[in-house]
Amino acid sequence: MPALLGISVVLFTVLALAPGDPFEELATNPNVPPEVRQNLRAKFGLDDPLPVRYARWFTSMLRGDWGFSFVSRVDVNTLILQRLPVTLVVLGSAQLLAIMIAVPIGTYSALRPYSLFDQLATTLAFIGFSLPTFFTGLLFILLFSIYLDWLPFIFRADIGAIGWRWYWEHLRQSIMPVAVLGLFQAAAMTRFMRAAVLDVIRLDYVNTARAKGLPEKTTLVKHVVRNALIPVVTLVALQIPNIFGGAIVTEQIFRVPGIGSLLISSILANDTPVVMAVTFVYSVLVVVSNLVADLLYGWLDPRISYR
Numbered sequence: 001m002p003a004l005l006g007i008s009v010v011l012f013t014v015l016a017l018a019p020g021d022p023f024e025e026l027a028t029n030p031n032v033p034p035e036v037r038q039n040l041r042a043k044f045g046l047d048d049p050l051p052v053r054y055a056r057w058f059t060s061m062l063r064g065d066w067g068f069s070f071v072s073r074v075d076v077n078t079l080i081l082q083r084l085p086v087t088l089v090v091l092g093s094a095q096l097l098a099i100m101i102a103v104p105i106g107t108y109s110a111l112r113p114y115s116l117f118d119q120l121a122t123t124l125a126f127i128g129f130s131l132p133t134f135f136t137g138l139l140f141i142l143l144f145s146i147y148l149d150w151l152p153f154i155f156r157a158d159i160g161a162i163g164w165r166w167y168w169e170h171l172r173q174s175i176m177p178v179a180v181l182g183l184f185q186a187a188a189m190t191r192f193m194r195a196a197v198l199d200v201i202r203l204d205y206v207n208t209a210r211a212k213g214l215p216e217k218t219t220l221v222k223h224v225v226r227n228a229l230i231p232v233v234t235l236v237a238l239q240i241p242n243i244f245g246g247a248i249v250t251e252q253i254f255r256v257p258g259i260g261s262l263l264i265s266s267i268l269a270n271d272t273p274v275v276m277a278v279t280f281v282y283s284v285l286v287v288v289s290n291l292v293a294d295l296l297y298g299w300l301d302p303r304i305s306y307r
Contacts, residue, residue, distance in 0.1 A: 067273030087258035097182030106193025128187025237293035
């Protein structure tokens, strides 16, 4: 809670002091009388002192009222609740894909160091996290949408199909944005997984487990991979802000109706209440993700105490 409180103060202050005005368009419109502009500014408290505006916003947020969008003319809560599930599904699927790729490939590379497989995986990993998501997204669109015509490159929320057809169309249009984000995260995660397994596999308790006659699969899964995942979990937690940043770019490329695209459009329109709310939601997701990572430490390593 203290972290979120500090984040909210910094975010609100930065956005309040940033150039631009949500009623700038009204100020240049000769058809809008000056008294109407003043009444609107007074209604939303835009001319009040900064501490007063922050206190009003924070107390309203605690009550569940996150403000009113000047552009969309609807509550900010409604806008975020409409788009947040799409972003969470795309991000969650991308992270799951990254883990499913990185853990086995990184582990096998560490078990066969400097082999042909290890060199190929290392090369692809370096290429993967060297390419930005917007470049990879454009390559995917050119290959799978334009040349091969396999996948749609525009994400549509209003699919007219029903039943299994509806799920299939959603799956097809989600493949490219999920793959772009997942492969980008898997590239860095693979290198960390390889390094972590190389460190763990040389430790004494692994040699002791093998000397006791435990099967190699049990030794690998229970003693090597489980302990090697601890630094990987730390990496995932530290990369959460980068993941959200990549999601914003990816949503713009594939027109995914998530909160990332909502943030970009709100910034361009000087829609400050929406920008503030979306940015704060991102901050909450980052804090919660780090909390989940801390809880996973105790599950992966029983020696870690929460006291």
